Amino acid sequence: MSETANDIVIAARDLTKRYGDVSVVDRITFDIAKGETFGLLGPNGAGKTTTILMMLGLTEISGGSIHVLGDDPARAPLQVKRRVGYLPDSVGFYDHLTAVENLAYTSKLMGLRPAERARRITAALARVRLLDVADKRVATFSRGMRQRLGLAEIIVKQAEIAILDEPTSGLDPQSTIEFLGLVGELRAEGVTVLLSSHMLDQVQRVCNRVALFQSGRIVLMGAVADLARQVLGAGFVVEVEADGSGLDRRLAAIPGVTGVETLAADRFRMTADRDVRPDAARAVVAANGSLRRLSVDEPSLEAIYARYFQSQAGETQGARHAA
Protein backbone atom coordinates (compact mmCIF):
# COMPACT_ATOMS: atom_id res chain seq x y z
CA MET A 1 0.00 0.00 0.00
CA SER A 2 1.83 3.08 1.16
CA GLU A 3 5.03 1.13 1.71
CA THR A 4 7.46 2.80 -0.61
CA ALA A 5 10.84 1.83 -1.93
CA ASN A 6 12.73 3.53 0.88
CA ASP A 7 11.12 1.29 3.49
CA ILE A 8 8.65 3.44 5.35
CA VAL A 9 7.30 1.17 8.10
CA ILE A 10 4.91 3.58 9.77
CA ALA A 11 3.10 6.24 7.78
CA ALA A 12 0.59 8.60 9.39
CA ARG A 13 -1.43 11.09 7.36
CA ASP A 14 -3.52 13.71 9.14
CA LEU A 15 -4.07 11.24 11.96
CA THR A 16 -6.73 12.56 14.33
CA LYS A 17 -8.36 11.35 17.53
CA ARG A 18 -11.27 13.23 19.01
CA TYR A 19 -13.20 12.72 22.21
CA GLY A 20 -16.34 14.74 21.69
CA ASP A 21 -15.13 18.17 20.65
CA VAL A 22 -11.65 17.80 22.06
CA SER A 23 -8.92 16.69 19.69
CA VAL A 24 -6.41 14.66 21.63
CA VAL A 25 -4.39 14.04 18.49
CA ASP A 26 -4.85 16.68 15.83
CA ARG A 27 -3.96 15.97 12.18
CA ILE A 28 -0.44 14.68 12.65
CA THR A 29 1.61 13.44 9.72
CA PHE A 30 4.87 11.56 9.92
CA ASP A 31 6.86 8.75 8.35
CA ILE A 32 9.16 6.37 10.15
CA ALA A 33 11.74 4.49 8.15
CA LYS A 34 12.87 0.93 8.75
CA GLY A 35 15.65 0.63 11.31
CA GLU A 36 15.13 4.14 12.60
CA THR A 37 14.90 5.02 16.29
CA PHE A 38 12.19 7.58 16.60
CA GLY A 39 11.45 9.56 19.74
CA LEU A 40 8.03 10.88 20.68
CA LEU A 41 8.54 13.78 23.03
CA GLY A 42 6.25 16.05 24.88
CA PRO A 43 4.57 16.77 28.16
CA ASN A 44 2.07 14.32 29.65
CA GLY A 45 -1.28 14.48 27.92
CA ALA A 46 0.19 15.74 24.64
CA GLY A 47 -1.18 12.75 22.73
CA LYS A 48 1.82 10.42 22.60
CA THR A 49 0.13 7.35 24.10
CA THR A 50 -3.04 7.89 22.05
CA THR A 51 -0.94 7.98 18.88
CA ILE A 52 0.71 4.72 19.91
CA LEU A 53 -2.65 3.05 20.66
CA MET A 54 -3.91 4.07 17.22
CA MET A 55 -0.85 2.44 15.65
CA LEU A 56 -1.82 -0.83 17.34
CA GLY A 57 -5.51 -0.60 16.55
CA LEU A 58 -6.30 -0.45 20.28
CA THR A 59 -8.26 2.75 19.94
CA GLU A 60 -10.41 4.00 17.10
CA ILE A 61 -9.15 6.60 14.65
CA SER A 62 -11.37 9.66 14.24
CA GLY A 63 -9.79 10.93 11.06
CA GLY A 64 -6.86 10.57 8.69
CA SER A 65 -5.03 7.32 8.18
CA ILE A 66 -2.17 5.28 9.55
CA HIS A 67 -0.38 2.35 8.02
CA VAL A 68 1.94 0.10 9.96
CA LEU A 69 4.08 -2.24 7.86
CA GLY A 70 1.66 -1.59 5.03
CA ASP A 71 -1.44 -2.64 6.97
CA ASP A 72 -4.24 -0.56 8.42
CA PRO A 73 -4.31 -1.39 12.15
CA ALA A 74 -8.03 -0.61 12.35
CA ARG A 75 -8.85 -3.21 9.70
CA ALA A 76 -6.11 -5.81 10.08
CA PRO A 77 -5.16 -5.50 13.75
CA LEU A 78 -3.99 -9.09 14.13
CA GLN A 79 -1.62 -8.76 11.20
CA VAL A 80 -0.14 -5.59 12.72
CA LYS A 81 0.02 -6.89 16.29
CA ARG A 82 1.78 -10.05 15.12
CA ARG A 83 4.72 -7.94 13.89
CA VAL A 84 4.76 -5.08 16.37
CA GLY A 85 5.85 -5.35 20.00
CA TYR A 86 4.42 -2.99 22.58
CA LEU A 87 5.70 -2.13 26.04
CA PRO A 88 2.97 -0.05 27.70
CA ASP A 89 3.49 2.80 30.10
CA SER A 90 4.18 1.23 33.57
CA VAL A 91 3.69 -2.29 32.30
CA GLY A 92 1.97 -4.86 34.52
CA PHE A 93 2.39 -8.60 34.83
CA TYR A 94 0.47 -11.33 36.62
CA ASP A 95 2.13 -11.17 40.01
CA HIS A 96 1.24 -14.69 41.07
CA LEU A 97 2.93 -16.20 38.01
CA THR A 98 6.65 -16.54 37.40
CA ALA A 99 8.55 -14.65 34.70
CA VAL A 100 8.54 -17.73 32.47
CA GLU A 101 4.82 -18.36 33.01
CA ASN A 102 3.99 -14.76 32.14
CA LEU A 103 5.95 -14.98 28.90
CA ALA A 104 4.52 -18.42 28.16
CA TYR A 105 1.00 -17.02 28.37
CA THR A 106 1.64 -14.14 25.97
CA SER A 107 3.64 -16.33 23.60
CA LYS A 108 0.69 -18.73 23.52
CA LEU A 109 -1.45 -15.77 22.52
CA MET A 110 1.11 -15.05 19.80
CA GLY A 111 0.38 -18.52 18.51
CA LEU A 112 3.87 -19.99 18.93
CA ARG A 113 4.37 -23.76 19.13
CA PRO A 114 5.39 -25.17 22.53
CA ALA A 115 8.97 -26.11 21.56
CA GLU A 116 9.56 -22.79 19.83
CA ARG A 117 8.05 -21.03 22.84
CA ALA A 118 10.44 -22.57 25.34
CA ARG A 119 13.45 -21.87 23.14
CA ARG A 120 12.58 -18.25 22.48
CA ILE A 121 11.65 -17.51 26.11
CA THR A 122 14.93 -18.85 27.46
CA ALA A 123 16.90 -16.89 24.86
CA ALA A 124 14.97 -13.68 25.54
CA LEU A 125 15.33 -13.95 29.31
CA ALA A 126 19.05 -14.54 28.90
CA ARG A 127 19.34 -11.43 26.76
CA VAL A 128 17.62 -9.18 29.27
CA ARG A 129 19.62 -10.85 32.07
CA LEU A 130 16.62 -12.27 33.92
CA LEU A 131 17.47 -15.95 33.43
CA ASP A 132 18.48 -16.47 37.06
CA VAL A 133 15.09 -15.21 38.29
CA ALA A 134 13.12 -16.91 35.51
CA ASP A 135 11.22 -19.11 37.97
CA LYS A 136 10.60 -16.44 40.59
CA ARG A 137 7.19 -14.89 40.91
CA VAL A 138 6.95 -11.48 39.25
CA ALA A 139 5.57 -10.05 42.52
CA THR A 140 9.17 -10.00 43.78
CA PHE A 141 10.49 -8.07 40.75
CA SER A 142 11.69 -4.48 40.88
CA ARG A 143 10.43 -1.92 38.42
CA GLY A 144 13.58 -2.19 36.33
CA MET A 145 13.21 -5.97 36.12
CA ARG A 146 9.56 -5.63 35.04
CA GLN A 147 10.57 -3.26 32.25
CA ARG A 148 13.22 -5.71 31.11
CA LEU A 149 10.67 -8.53 31.24
CA GLY A 150 8.44 -6.41 29.01
CA LEU A 151 11.33 -6.02 26.60
CA ALA A 152 11.84 -9.80 26.72
CA GLU A 153 8.26 -10.18 25.55
CA ILE A 154 9.04 -8.05 22.49
CA ILE A 155 12.15 -10.15 21.85
CA VAL A 156 10.12 -13.37 22.12
CA LYS A 157 7.73 -11.96 19.55
CA GLN A 158 10.67 -11.16 17.23
CA ALA A 159 8.91 -7.90 16.51
CA GLU A 160 9.96 -5.78 13.56
CA ILE A 161 8.83 -2.63 15.35
CA ALA A 162 9.21 -2.12 19.09
CA ILE A 163 6.99 0.56 20.58
CA LEU A 164 8.13 1.59 24.05
CA ASP A 165 5.89 3.96 25.99
CA GLU A 166 7.71 5.84 28.77
CA PRO A 167 9.98 2.84 29.34
CA THR A 168 12.39 4.58 31.68
CA SER A 169 10.10 6.69 33.83
CA GLY A 170 10.56 5.79 37.46
CA LEU A 171 13.76 3.82 36.90
CA ASP A 172 16.94 4.51 38.82
CA PRO A 173 19.92 5.73 36.74
CA GLN A 174 21.61 2.31 36.78
CA SER A 175 18.49 0.53 35.47
CA THR A 176 17.94 3.28 32.93
CA ILE A 177 21.41 2.85 31.46
CA GLU A 178 20.97 -0.92 31.39
CA PHE A 179 17.57 -0.61 29.70
CA LEU A 180 18.77 1.86 27.10
CA GLY A 181 21.68 -0.48 26.39
CA LEU A 182 19.19 -3.25 25.60
CA VAL A 183 17.23 -0.88 23.36
CA GLY A 184 20.50 -0.11 21.56
CA GLU A 185 21.02 -3.86 20.99
CA LEU A 186 17.56 -4.13 19.47
CA ARG A 187 18.30 -1.24 17.19
CA ALA A 188 21.57 -2.81 16.13
CA GLU A 189 19.59 -5.85 14.99
CA GLY A 190 17.59 -3.67 12.63
CA VAL A 191 14.45 -3.36 14.77
CA THR A 192 12.64 -0.08 14.29
CA VAL A 193 12.23 1.48 17.73
CA LEU A 194 9.60 4.00 18.72
CA LEU A 195 10.31 5.55 22.09
CA SER A 196 7.97 7.87 23.89
CA SER A 197 9.37 9.79 26.80
CA HIS A 198 9.65 13.08 28.55
CA MET A 199 13.20 12.31 29.70
CA LEU A 200 14.96 14.39 27.12
CA ASP A 201 18.57 13.41 27.60
CA GLN A 202 17.72 9.72 27.20
CA VAL A 203 15.77 10.33 24.04
CA GLN A 204 18.66 12.30 22.69
CA ARG A 205 21.05 9.50 23.54
CA VAL A 206 19.23 6.80 21.58
CA CYS A 207 17.06 8.46 18.93
CA ASN A 208 17.93 9.36 15.35
CA ARG A 209 14.94 11.54 15.00
CA VAL A 210 12.40 13.05 17.36
CA ALA A 211 8.92 14.51 17.13
CA LEU A 212 7.91 17.07 19.69
CA PHE A 213 4.23 16.85 20.63
CA GLN A 214 2.26 19.70 22.07
CA SER A 215 -1.47 19.48 22.76
CA GLY A 216 -2.10 16.90 20.09
CA ARG A 217 0.14 18.27 17.37
CA ILE A 218 3.66 17.64 16.24
CA VAL A 219 5.26 21.05 16.54
CA LEU A 220 8.82 20.05 15.73
CA MET A 221 10.22 17.03 13.97
CA GLY A 222 13.66 16.04 12.78
CA ALA A 223 17.14 15.08 13.90
CA VAL A 224 18.30 16.73 17.12
CA ALA A 225 21.04 18.77 15.40
CA ASP A 226 18.58 20.12 12.84
CA LEU A 227 16.13 21.05 15.52
CA ALA A 228 18.87 22.87 17.41
CA ARG A 229 19.63 24.99 14.38
CA GLN A 230 15.95 25.63 13.90
CA VAL A 231 15.12 26.58 17.48
CA LEU A 232 18.34 27.79 19.06
CA GLY A 233 19.45 29.56 15.92
CA ALA A 234 22.85 27.87 15.93
CA GLY A 235 23.97 24.34 16.25
CA PHE A 236 27.17 24.67 18.30
CA VAL A 237 28.16 26.37 21.49
CA VAL A 238 31.92 26.46 22.08
CA GLU A 239 33.46 27.63 25.32
CA VAL A 240 36.98 28.96 25.32
CA GLU A 241 39.08 29.55 28.41
CA ALA A 242 42.22 31.39 27.45
CA ASP A 243 43.99 34.67 28.03
CA GLY A 244 45.22 37.00 25.39
CA SER A 245 44.48 40.50 24.32
CA GLY A 246 41.46 41.25 22.21
CA LEU A 247 40.43 37.63 22.10
CA ASP A 248 36.73 38.39 21.91
CA ARG A 249 37.16 40.37 18.70
CA ARG A 250 39.36 37.72 17.13
CA LEU A 251 36.90 34.99 18.02
CA ALA A 252 33.99 36.96 16.63
CA ALA A 253 35.85 37.36 13.37
CA ILE A 254 35.94 33.59 12.74
CA PRO A 255 33.62 32.76 9.83
CA GLY A 256 30.46 30.98 10.97
CA VAL A 257 30.45 32.46 14.45
CA THR A 258 27.21 34.25 15.17
CA GLY A 259 27.99 35.62 18.59
CA VAL A 260 30.59 35.80 21.34
CA GLU A 261 29.67 36.27 24.95
CA THR A 262 32.29 37.24 27.48
CA LEU A 263 31.64 35.25 30.63
CA ALA A 264 34.73 36.38 32.54
CA ALA A 265 38.00 38.10 31.67
CA ASP A 266 39.37 34.86 30.30
CA ARG A 267 36.22 32.91 29.40
CA PHE A 268 34.18 33.26 26.26
CA ARG A 269 31.15 31.46 24.90
CA MET A 270 30.75 31.37 21.15
CA THR A 271 27.71 30.28 19.21
CA ALA A 272 28.31 29.07 15.70
CA ASP A 273 26.61 27.12 12.96
CA ARG A 274 29.50 24.62 12.72
CA ASP A 275 32.22 23.17 14.92
CA VAL A 276 34.62 26.11 15.16
CA ARG A 277 37.06 24.66 17.71
CA PRO A 278 40.08 24.43 15.36
CA ASP A 279 39.60 28.03 14.29
CA ALA A 280 39.19 29.16 17.90
CA ALA A 281 42.44 27.43 18.85
CA ARG A 282 44.24 29.07 15.95
CA ALA A 283 42.84 32.46 16.95
CA VAL A 284 44.09 32.08 20.54
CA VAL A 285 47.54 31.05 19.34
CA ALA A 286 47.63 33.95 16.90
CA ALA A 287 46.88 36.33 19.79
CA ASN A 288 49.81 34.84 21.71
CA GLY A 289 47.41 33.66 24.40
CA SER A 290 47.56 30.45 26.35
CA LEU A 291 44.68 28.09 25.73
CA ARG A 292 43.51 26.34 28.86
CA ARG A 293 40.18 24.86 27.83
CA LEU A 294 38.21 24.41 24.66
CA SER A 295 34.91 22.62 24.89
CA VAL A 296 31.88 22.16 22.75
CA ASP A 297 28.37 21.76 24.11
CA GLU A 298 26.37 19.29 22.12
CA PRO A 299 23.09 21.01 21.35
CA SER A 300 20.91 19.58 24.05
CA LEU A 301 17.35 18.59 23.49
CA GLU A 302 16.59 20.05 26.86
CA ALA A 303 17.70 23.48 25.69
CA ILE A 304 15.68 23.13 22.50
CA TYR A 305 12.65 22.04 24.45
CA ALA A 306 12.93 24.79 27.02
CA ARG A 307 13.58 27.45 24.40
CA TYR A 308 10.73 26.27 22.23
CA PHE A 309 8.15 26.37 25.01
CA GLN A 310 9.51 29.69 26.27
CA SER A 311 9.08 31.28 22.88
CA GLN A 312 5.62 29.75 22.61
CA ALA A 313 4.62 31.14 25.98
CA GLY A 314 6.07 34.51 24.99
CA GLU A 315 4.09 34.55 21.77
CA THR A 316 0.79 33.69 23.36
CA GLN A 317 1.39 36.30 26.04
CA GLY A 318 2.21 38.85 23.38
CA ALA A 319 -0.93 37.91 21.50
CA ARG A 320 -2.98 38.33 24.66
CA HIS A 321 -1.53 41.77 25.28
CA ALA A 322 -2.25 42.76 21.73
CA ALA A 323 -5.82 41.63 22.16
Place this chain on the structure above:
Amino acid sequence: MRREGSPFQGVGAVAVKELADNLSSARMFVLEWLIVLTALAALYSAIDSLRRTTAQDPFLLLRLFTVNHAPLPSFVAILGFLIPLMAIGLGFDAINGEHNRRTLSRILAQPIYRDALLIGKFLAGLVTLAMSLAALWLMVIGLGLIFLGVPPGGEEVARSLAFLVIAVFYAGVWLALAMLLSIVFRSSATAALVALGIWLFLTVLWPMLAPAIAQVIAPPDPRYALLGLQTPDTGIWTQMLSRISPNHLFSEAMVGVLSPTTRTLGPVFLEQLRGAVMGAPLPLSQSLIIVWPQTVGLIAGTIVLFVIGYIAFQRQEVRA
Protein backbone atom coordinates in the same frame (compact mmCIF):
# COMPACT_ATOMS: atom_id res chain seq x y z
CA MET B 1 -15.97 -4.17 6.08
CA ARG B 2 -15.07 -7.46 7.70
CA ARG B 3 -12.15 -7.58 10.03
CA GLU B 4 -9.47 -10.13 9.28
CA GLY B 5 -8.79 -13.21 11.35
CA SER B 6 -10.93 -15.16 13.78
CA PRO B 7 -12.35 -13.60 16.94
CA PHE B 8 -11.72 -16.91 18.64
CA GLN B 9 -7.97 -16.91 18.16
CA GLY B 10 -6.45 -17.14 21.62
CA VAL B 11 -9.69 -18.13 23.40
CA GLY B 12 -8.17 -21.48 24.39
CA ALA B 13 -5.01 -19.93 25.81
CA VAL B 14 -7.01 -17.36 27.81
CA ALA B 15 -9.49 -19.97 29.08
CA VAL B 16 -6.77 -22.40 30.20
CA LYS B 17 -4.85 -19.68 32.03
CA GLU B 18 -7.96 -18.28 33.71
CA LEU B 19 -9.14 -21.76 34.67
CA ALA B 20 -5.80 -22.47 36.31
CA ASP B 21 -6.01 -19.13 38.13
CA ASN B 22 -9.58 -19.81 39.27
CA LEU B 23 -8.83 -23.29 40.55
CA SER B 24 -5.72 -22.29 42.44
CA SER B 25 -7.06 -19.04 43.90
CA ALA B 26 -7.64 -18.68 47.62
CA ARG B 27 -10.98 -17.02 46.86
CA MET B 28 -12.25 -20.14 45.11
CA PHE B 29 -11.04 -22.32 47.95
CA VAL B 30 -13.03 -20.33 50.51
CA LEU B 31 -16.19 -20.23 48.40
CA GLU B 32 -16.03 -23.94 47.66
CA TRP B 33 -15.70 -24.90 51.29
CA LEU B 34 -18.51 -22.54 52.25
CA ILE B 35 -20.81 -24.30 49.82
CA VAL B 36 -19.62 -27.81 50.62
CA LEU B 37 -20.04 -27.34 54.37
CA THR B 38 -23.50 -25.75 54.24
CA ALA B 39 -24.60 -28.31 51.68
CA LEU B 40 -23.28 -31.13 53.87
CA ALA B 41 -25.24 -29.83 56.82
CA ALA B 42 -28.42 -29.65 54.73
CA LEU B 43 -27.81 -33.14 53.35
CA TYR B 44 -27.12 -34.59 56.75
CA SER B 45 -30.41 -33.35 58.16
CA ALA B 46 -32.22 -34.47 55.01
CA ILE B 47 -30.77 -37.96 55.33
CA ASP B 48 -31.76 -37.98 58.97
CA SER B 49 -35.39 -37.29 58.22
CA LEU B 50 -35.48 -39.49 55.12
CA ARG B 51 -34.36 -42.55 57.04
CA ARG B 52 -37.65 -42.54 58.88
CA THR B 53 -39.75 -42.32 55.72
CA THR B 54 -37.68 -44.47 53.36
CA ALA B 55 -40.38 -46.93 52.49
CA GLN B 56 -42.94 -44.35 51.40
CA ASP B 57 -41.11 -42.65 48.56
CA PRO B 58 -40.29 -43.97 45.10
CA PHE B 59 -37.87 -41.09 44.41
CA LEU B 60 -35.69 -41.28 47.46
CA LEU B 61 -32.58 -39.85 45.85
CA LEU B 62 -34.38 -36.77 44.59
CA ARG B 63 -35.81 -36.18 48.05
CA LEU B 64 -32.22 -35.68 49.20
CA PHE B 65 -32.09 -32.49 47.16
CA THR B 66 -35.41 -31.07 48.22
CA VAL B 67 -36.25 -32.20 51.75
CA ASN B 68 -35.74 -29.58 54.38
CA HIS B 69 -35.50 -30.33 58.03
CA ALA B 70 -35.87 -27.30 60.28
CA PRO B 71 -33.92 -25.20 60.98
CA LEU B 72 -31.90 -25.93 57.83
CA PRO B 73 -33.24 -25.21 54.33
CA SER B 74 -33.01 -27.87 51.65
CA PHE B 75 -29.88 -28.55 49.63
CA VAL B 76 -31.38 -26.95 46.54
CA ALA B 77 -32.47 -23.83 48.43
CA ILE B 78 -28.95 -23.43 49.78
CA LEU B 79 -27.51 -23.77 46.28
CA GLY B 80 -29.99 -21.22 44.95
CA PHE B 81 -28.67 -18.83 47.53
CA LEU B 82 -24.95 -19.61 47.32
CA ILE B 83 -24.34 -20.25 43.60
CA PRO B 84 -24.67 -16.51 42.86
CA LEU B 85 -22.11 -15.74 45.54
CA MET B 86 -19.66 -18.13 43.95
CA ALA B 87 -20.28 -16.77 40.44
CA ILE B 88 -19.89 -13.18 41.63
CA GLY B 89 -16.69 -14.16 43.42
CA LEU B 90 -15.28 -15.48 40.14
CA GLY B 91 -16.40 -12.63 37.90
CA PHE B 92 -16.37 -9.33 39.73
CA ASP B 93 -12.77 -8.43 38.86
CA ALA B 94 -12.47 -10.17 35.51
CA ILE B 95 -11.83 -7.08 33.39
CA ASN B 96 -11.19 -4.24 35.83
CA GLY B 97 -8.64 -6.48 37.55
CA GLU B 98 -6.66 -6.56 34.28
CA HIS B 99 -6.99 -2.80 34.05
CA ASN B 100 -5.76 -2.26 37.58
CA ARG B 101 -2.84 -4.67 37.21
CA ARG B 102 -2.04 -2.82 33.97
CA THR B 103 -1.91 -6.07 32.07
CA LEU B 104 -4.81 -5.30 29.75
CA SER B 105 -2.99 -3.24 27.12
CA ARG B 106 -0.07 -5.67 27.11
CA ILE B 107 -2.39 -8.64 26.52
CA LEU B 108 -4.43 -6.83 23.88
CA ALA B 109 -1.22 -5.88 22.06
CA GLN B 110 -0.86 -9.59 21.28
CA PRO B 111 -2.45 -10.81 18.05
CA ILE B 112 -5.89 -11.52 19.53
CA TYR B 113 -9.20 -9.67 19.51
CA ARG B 114 -10.86 -8.42 22.67
CA ASP B 115 -13.50 -11.08 22.06
CA ALA B 116 -11.00 -13.78 22.90
CA LEU B 117 -10.21 -12.28 26.30
CA LEU B 118 -13.86 -11.88 27.29
CA ILE B 119 -15.06 -15.22 25.93
CA GLY B 120 -12.05 -17.03 27.39
CA LYS B 121 -12.65 -15.57 30.81
CA PHE B 122 -16.37 -16.35 30.70
CA LEU B 123 -15.80 -19.93 29.60
CA ALA B 124 -13.17 -20.45 32.29
CA GLY B 125 -15.58 -19.15 34.93
CA LEU B 126 -18.42 -21.30 33.67
CA VAL B 127 -16.23 -24.41 33.54
CA THR B 128 -15.03 -23.73 37.08
CA LEU B 129 -18.61 -23.42 38.30
CA ALA B 130 -19.68 -26.52 36.37
CA MET B 131 -16.83 -28.52 37.90
CA SER B 132 -17.76 -27.43 41.41
CA LEU B 133 -21.43 -28.20 40.85
CA ALA B 134 -20.61 -31.57 39.32
CA ALA B 135 -18.51 -32.37 42.39
CA LEU B 136 -21.41 -31.38 44.63
CA TRP B 137 -23.77 -33.51 42.57
CA LEU B 138 -21.47 -36.52 42.93
CA MET B 139 -21.25 -35.83 46.64
CA VAL B 140 -25.03 -35.95 47.00
CA ILE B 141 -25.34 -39.19 45.04
CA GLY B 142 -22.46 -40.73 46.94
CA LEU B 143 -23.85 -39.79 50.32
CA GLY B 144 -27.26 -41.05 49.25
CA LEU B 145 -25.76 -44.42 48.36
CA ILE B 146 -23.83 -44.68 51.60
CA PHE B 147 -26.46 -43.55 54.06
CA LEU B 148 -29.70 -44.60 52.41
CA GLY B 149 -28.35 -47.72 50.77
CA VAL B 150 -30.84 -47.48 47.92
CA PRO B 151 -29.35 -47.53 44.42
CA PRO B 152 -30.71 -44.64 42.30
CA GLY B 153 -32.94 -45.47 39.36
CA GLY B 154 -32.26 -44.29 35.81
CA GLU B 155 -34.91 -41.61 35.93
CA GLU B 156 -33.63 -40.25 39.21
CA VAL B 157 -30.16 -39.88 37.77
CA ALA B 158 -31.57 -38.24 34.65
CA ARG B 159 -33.58 -35.78 36.72
CA SER B 160 -30.60 -34.94 38.90
CA LEU B 161 -28.55 -34.37 35.73
CA ALA B 162 -31.20 -31.94 34.55
CA PHE B 163 -30.75 -30.23 37.91
CA LEU B 164 -27.03 -29.98 37.21
CA VAL B 165 -27.50 -28.42 33.77
CA ILE B 166 -30.04 -25.86 35.01
CA ALA B 167 -27.80 -25.00 37.96
CA VAL B 168 -24.88 -24.30 35.59
CA PHE B 169 -26.99 -21.86 33.59
CA TYR B 170 -28.24 -20.27 36.77
CA ALA B 171 -24.58 -19.75 37.69
CA GLY B 172 -24.01 -18.42 34.16
CA VAL B 173 -26.52 -15.61 34.69
CA TRP B 174 -24.67 -14.41 37.76
CA LEU B 175 -21.26 -14.86 36.18
CA ALA B 176 -22.32 -12.79 33.17
CA LEU B 177 -23.74 -10.13 35.49
CA ALA B 178 -20.56 -10.00 37.56
CA MET B 179 -18.41 -9.73 34.42
CA LEU B 180 -20.64 -6.98 33.04
CA LEU B 181 -20.16 -5.03 36.26
CA SER B 182 -16.40 -5.64 36.10
CA ILE B 183 -16.43 -3.97 32.68
CA VAL B 184 -18.63 -1.06 33.68
CA PHE B 185 -16.91 -0.20 36.95
CA ARG B 186 -13.20 0.55 36.96
CA SER B 187 -12.86 -0.36 40.63
CA SER B 188 -13.17 -4.03 41.59
CA ALA B 189 -14.56 -3.15 45.00
CA THR B 190 -17.40 -1.14 43.46
CA ALA B 191 -18.20 -3.92 41.03
CA ALA B 192 -18.27 -6.49 43.86
CA LEU B 193 -20.48 -4.31 46.04
CA VAL B 194 -22.96 -3.61 43.25
CA ALA B 195 -23.07 -7.30 42.33
CA LEU B 196 -23.69 -8.32 45.93
CA GLY B 197 -26.32 -5.60 46.24
CA ILE B 198 -28.19 -6.95 43.21
CA TRP B 199 -27.86 -10.48 44.56
CA LEU B 200 -29.32 -9.55 47.97
CA PHE B 201 -32.06 -7.49 46.36
CA LEU B 202 -33.16 -10.26 44.02
CA THR B 203 -32.92 -13.14 46.49
CA VAL B 204 -34.07 -11.49 49.73
CA LEU B 205 -35.98 -8.29 49.00
CA TRP B 206 -37.65 -9.06 45.68
CA PRO B 207 -39.70 -12.08 46.94
CA MET B 208 -41.20 -9.70 49.52
CA LEU B 209 -41.68 -6.79 47.13
CA ALA B 210 -43.20 -8.75 44.24
CA PRO B 211 -46.53 -9.57 46.02
CA ALA B 212 -46.79 -6.00 47.30
CA ILE B 213 -46.32 -4.56 43.81
CA ALA B 214 -48.74 -7.15 42.39
CA GLN B 215 -51.40 -5.99 44.86
CA VAL B 216 -50.95 -2.43 43.67
CA ILE B 217 -51.28 -3.41 40.01
CA ALA B 218 -54.16 -5.83 40.52
CA PRO B 219 -55.89 -5.09 43.83
CA PRO B 220 -57.27 -8.21 45.56
CA ASP B 221 -60.98 -8.81 45.00
CA PRO B 222 -62.86 -8.87 48.33
CA ARG B 223 -65.09 -11.72 47.08
CA TYR B 224 -62.09 -13.99 46.82
CA ALA B 225 -60.78 -12.70 50.10
CA LEU B 226 -64.06 -13.69 51.79
CA LEU B 227 -63.57 -17.24 50.62
CA GLY B 228 -59.98 -17.15 51.89
CA LEU B 229 -58.62 -17.43 48.35
CA GLN B 230 -56.07 -15.42 46.46
CA THR B 231 -57.40 -13.25 43.63
CA PRO B 232 -56.25 -14.93 40.37
CA ASP B 233 -55.06 -11.67 38.79
CA THR B 234 -53.00 -10.77 41.81
CA GLY B 235 -51.55 -14.29 41.89
CA ILE B 236 -50.54 -14.17 38.24
CA TRP B 237 -48.94 -10.74 38.63
CA THR B 238 -47.07 -11.91 41.71
CA GLN B 239 -45.69 -14.86 39.81
CA MET B 240 -44.72 -12.80 36.77
CA LEU B 241 -42.95 -10.21 38.85
CA SER B 242 -41.19 -12.84 40.95
CA ARG B 243 -39.85 -14.42 37.79
CA ILE B 244 -37.73 -11.35 37.13
CA SER B 245 -35.40 -12.78 39.75
CA PRO B 246 -33.23 -15.60 38.39
CA ASN B 247 -33.39 -17.05 41.86
CA HIS B 248 -37.15 -17.57 41.48
CA LEU B 249 -36.73 -19.14 38.04
CA PHE B 250 -34.14 -21.49 39.45
CA SER B 251 -36.28 -22.58 42.38
CA GLU B 252 -39.31 -23.10 40.12
CA ALA B 253 -37.23 -25.20 37.75
CA MET B 254 -35.90 -27.21 40.67
CA VAL B 255 -39.39 -27.93 41.97
CA GLY B 256 -40.45 -29.09 38.51
CA VAL B 257 -37.47 -31.32 37.92
CA LEU B 258 -36.80 -32.75 41.35
CA SER B 259 -40.39 -33.27 42.50
CA PRO B 260 -41.91 -35.52 39.85
CA THR B 261 -45.43 -34.96 41.19
CA THR B 262 -45.35 -31.28 40.21
CA ARG B 263 -47.95 -30.70 37.50
CA THR B 264 -47.83 -26.98 37.16
CA LEU B 265 -45.89 -24.02 38.45
CA GLY B 266 -48.71 -21.51 38.13
CA PRO B 267 -52.38 -21.28 38.98
CA VAL B 268 -54.49 -24.07 37.51
CA PHE B 269 -58.15 -24.37 36.58
CA LEU B 270 -60.17 -27.11 38.11
CA GLU B 271 -61.15 -28.60 34.74
CA GLN B 272 -57.48 -28.99 33.86
CA LEU B 273 -57.14 -31.38 36.74
CA ARG B 274 -60.03 -33.56 35.58
CA GLY B 275 -58.86 -37.11 35.25
CA ALA B 276 -55.54 -36.44 36.92
CA VAL B 277 -54.40 -38.92 39.53
CA MET B 278 -53.35 -36.64 42.35
CA GLY B 279 -49.89 -37.36 43.71
CA ALA B 280 -48.88 -39.57 40.80
CA PRO B 281 -45.45 -38.71 39.33
CA LEU B 282 -45.16 -37.31 35.83
CA PRO B 283 -42.78 -38.87 33.31
CA LEU B 284 -39.44 -37.07 32.91
CA SER B 285 -40.33 -35.63 29.50
CA GLN B 286 -43.45 -33.96 30.92
CA SER B 287 -41.53 -32.52 33.86
CA LEU B 288 -38.97 -31.10 31.42
CA ILE B 289 -41.74 -29.44 29.43
CA ILE B 290 -42.95 -27.78 32.63
CA VAL B 291 -39.54 -26.32 33.47
CA TRP B 292 -38.52 -25.53 29.88
CA PRO B 293 -39.61 -21.86 30.03
CA GLN B 294 -37.62 -21.32 33.23
CA THR B 295 -34.54 -22.98 31.73
CA VAL B 296 -34.79 -20.91 28.56
CA GLY B 297 -35.22 -17.82 30.73
CA LEU B 298 -31.96 -18.57 32.53
CA ILE B 299 -30.08 -19.28 29.28
CA ALA B 300 -31.46 -16.12 27.69
CA GLY B 301 -30.50 -14.08 30.77
CA THR B 302 -26.95 -15.40 30.52
CA ILE B 303 -26.71 -14.52 26.83
CA VAL B 304 -28.27 -11.07 27.17
CA LEU B 305 -26.04 -10.05 30.06
CA PHE B 306 -22.97 -11.39 28.28
CA VAL B 307 -23.82 -9.50 25.09
CA ILE B 308 -24.31 -6.22 26.96
CA GLY B 309 -20.93 -6.74 28.60
CA TYR B 310 -19.39 -7.64 25.25
CA ILE B 311 -20.61 -4.44 23.61
CA ALA B 312 -19.47 -2.32 26.55
CA PHE B 313 -16.04 -3.97 26.46
CA GLN B 314 -15.61 -3.45 22.70
CA ARG B 315 -16.30 0.25 23.10
CA GLN B 316 -14.11 0.74 26.13
CA GLU B 317 -10.82 2.62 26.02
CA VAL B 318 -7.83 0.44 26.77
CA ARG B 319 -5.68 3.02 28.47
CA ALA B 320 -5.90 3.36 32.20
